[in-house]
Structure formats: C-alpha cells, structure tokens
Amino acid sequence: MHHTLIGRSACVYNYNVRRANCKEHFEKNGGGLYNQTNMANNEVTLETLTSLAKRRGFVFQASEIYGGLAGFWDYGPYGVELVNNLKQYWWQKFVREQPNVYGIDGAIIQNTKLWKASGHIDGFNDPLVEDTVTRKRYRADHLAGVDTNDIKKLNELLKGKKSPDGNPLGEVRTFNMMFKTYVGALEDEDSVVYLRPETAGAIFTNYELVRDTTRSKVPFGVAQIGKGFRNEISPREFLFRVREFDMLEMEYFTRPSLAEADFKRWKEFCWNFLLEIGVSKDKMVWYQHKDDERAHYAADSWDIQYKFFGGDPKELWGIANRTDFDLKAHSKASGKDLSYFDPESNERFTPYVVEPAIGLGRMFLSVLDSAYTEEKVGNETRIVLKFKPEIAPVKVAVLPLSKKPDLSSLSEKVYKEIVQKTGWNIEYDETQSIGKRYRRQDEIGTPYCVTIDFESLEDGQVTIRERDSMKQTRVAIADVINHLKPS
C-alpha cells in the first residue's frame, strides 16, 4: 500500500490485511492515522472552554437546578481530579521538596481580632455613596473629610452635600468584601465572625508555634492550601473572579537583609512551577504593581500574568514582599512579642515575609487554556487537552476492542493490575467504537490508552496508544506499567 506508516503496530497491520472494509473506512475519512497530524488551532475562547468544561464534567455551575448562584462553581469528576493533582503537585514542590518549609491547615473562621489587626476589617469595609445622576461612586469618608466607617455619622455629615459633579448624593452604604456570620446562639455584635478573605492569617498566628515545634531558624516558610471567601461585587469570567476559592499560599519568613534576594528567588520558582505544570510560556508575562495598586501590607509586589482566552494579560500568581507588616501588627494587637532572636548574629528583629499566593481556579484555568488543542486528523478535528501526565485527571484508559466476554475479563484484569499497583485514577471504557473512545480520552487529556484485542488472548500483549503522538506500541501485559510512567 501507499500509506505512510506512523507508529503502526503489527496488530493494526494484521487487521488491515485481514479486513478490507477497515481500510476503506480509513480512506473515506481522509486516511486517519496514516496522515500526518497537523496543528490546526490552539487558541480557545471562553465559550468553548466553559462548554467543554461542563460537557466533560470538569466544572458545573453551583446549584444549577435552582438557577445557579453568582460567583460559585462546583468541580465535577474530572475537575476534582485535576484540581487535586494541582494541589498535590504544589504541595510537593513548595513543602515536601523544601527542607525549611512546613505545611499547616488553618480554620476558615478565626477570632475577629485577627482581621482587625491585619487591616482587613477596615480595608474591606468601604463606605461608599453614589452620585444619583452620574452613578459614579465615591468614598463617603473622603467626601465627608473624616476617618470613620460609621454609616449614621457619615449620613449626617453628608446631608445636603453635593457630589464633585454637583449632583445629589444617595444613601451611604458599606461595601463589605468579607462574608459575615455569627458564632453561637446569639446573633449580636459580639458574636460576629468573618469567613477568611485570605488564608495567610492563620499562618501569622501560628508562626511562633510552627517555628517552635519544628525547631526552625529564620529563614523558614509556612505553606497552606485552603478556601478563602470574598464577596465580590461582580463575579465575572467563569472561574477567574469568584466568591469562594482555594488559595495556595506560602509565607516565607526571612531576615530583612535577605528579603530582596528571597523575593527574587521565589519569583523564579513560581515562574518555573507554572512551566512544569504545562502553562504556556508565551502567554505568561511579569507585571510589577505600581505604588497606588499595592495592597496595604506590601512593599513590592509582582504578578505573573496570563493571557487567558487570547485576551489581555491578567493576574495569575501574585508574589508580594509583605515586609514585617503582619508580624508587627499581630504583635501589637495581641500583645505577644513575635520578634525573633537570631542566635547567629545575636540580633533581634521582626522577620520580613515573602508571599507567593495563587488562586486554584486561576491555576486551573491557565492549565486548561494552555492544554486546549485542536488538531486535524485526516478530515476530522480532534480536541485534545495536552495535560502533563503528572496532572492529567485520568492517567490511563483501559479499552477492550470489543465487548466479547473473554476480552472483557482480560481487560478487567489489566485494569485492576494497573489501578492497584499504581494508585492512579484510571478508566475502563468498552462502549461504542474504539476510535470514538480514543477521542473521548483525548478530550479529557488522558495521556495513555491501553487497548486489549483478540490477539492479546493468544500472545499476552496489549497496545499502548499515546495521546500526543497517537503512536502505538505493542507490549507484554506484565510490562505495561513500566511503559506508562510519565516520561
């Protein structure tokens, strides 16, 4: 035949020789795997990605059957696998592989004093008034020329006053970014608590306990993965701006004199981490915050931005030099001295903090966006999520060529063997044609398919099909796992 053979196994060859209609099918479809695979497109729109995410069980709208709830999303079966792999990979790199970084898992609700000391209660409770004509918003305390969050007082002070455009003002309202709830039976002012707006709080309050129990010296780091909550005014753009989200965050406590060098080191580290999990380098850029853009605690702040959906770069990973702001604030508010005595230099100082913090949803989106690929195979287009094998939600799919009982039972054995020896999330699929099943796995980014055919019953060999190259290799069943290890 005149076909170019690409990674064609002996098995495939035999089939084609034996079955003429199989060959016809390939030709009708433009040659199938006999043709070169051409890159068609790897730019993806928000619409394409959201519908793929829903269609294949990565992300669903929260409470969908009740009409949803703005700013909240649920991860589906494949989404949670991907998300767990990302968390695990982050934990491996930021905690386990770092000799002086330790993990904690803090409570979501903390003593309200913590948020007062950290500046979040003042920083999050902006009293705003609206110009009733232009609809522009102003800080009520700024217009009134006072420093207070007291709504009653501000309303009195602003009575009869006009906006800078000369229009009447509306009522003063507080725009509170923190979710409020109550602890205990009584819902009064004293029982008010907040869902944490960032995870770092618990790290600062546990800073001395961690240092003590791990017998650490500065510099050392404390890392945490957990939920944070922000009552965003308008959640937007799928998972990009949401009201409940996981944060992956580390506070690296260091000497003030080393802060700049450590800051630089962790910046590099984060950048490389993203490359390792498959985020496209050509869609990543650095951005340094300007003076007026920085958070109240930060001395220097850089973002790794990502060009989501082919658009303008937006924040993906923030790395901030928080200086000694937090430890000093908590020292003052709690009355506990959080300074550190350095036995080497015989100096006492309050450590500086370098903080790399990334939202899981944004990491998830950037990985999905980077992995999304459309390729021409013959006349058809296949959608492939080219996840790195380490983070792919499904590592292997076991596919019997037909539903015949003897093939099924052998395939189930292979399935059990792989899942029990590796602990991977793998899948078994015997419905519809083999080509369709390859497409299904391509679409969720499974790096390997193991196909069991009728010859496997005789020679004890199976076919391993690779996602990216579509290459097929024939190997002995006993040897399969060795061929599946992420290269």
Added chain:
RNA sequence: GCGGGUGUGGUAUAACGGUUAUUAUUCCAGUUUUCCAAACUGGCGACGAGAGUUCGACUCUCUCCACCCGCACCA
C-alpha cells in the same frame, strides 16, 4: 451596583400566539473481530424561575435569577 446583550435536551441550534417543539452531535442499547468520532436499527433527553395578558404563551408584558460585554469594584 449601573448600562447593554443573551437564556430552547449534556453540547450546539431551528421555528411558531394554536396538533406530539426542529436539526446535528453527544449519550444508552443492539448488529458488526470495531486500532483513531464508520455504518445501520432502536431509545432517553429541552423552552432559566415566577407572575400577568389571552379561550390558549416557548413566543407578548412585568419581576427575579444566571451568563457574557462595558463601567465601577478588585483591600
């Protein structure tokens, strides 16, 4: 929170104030020794929610909800 746009099976869509709501695809079952979304047969599955107008509303009106875009917000 303001302004604009959009809501029909899982996904993508068509039409209409009036029979059983169109089509494709996905999905499921079956046939086929089925290796890259083959074919054939059969099947499940939808008008975002609530009010109102009307003999009758997926269609018209109102309210709400969600999503997208622009502002504002993003400590």
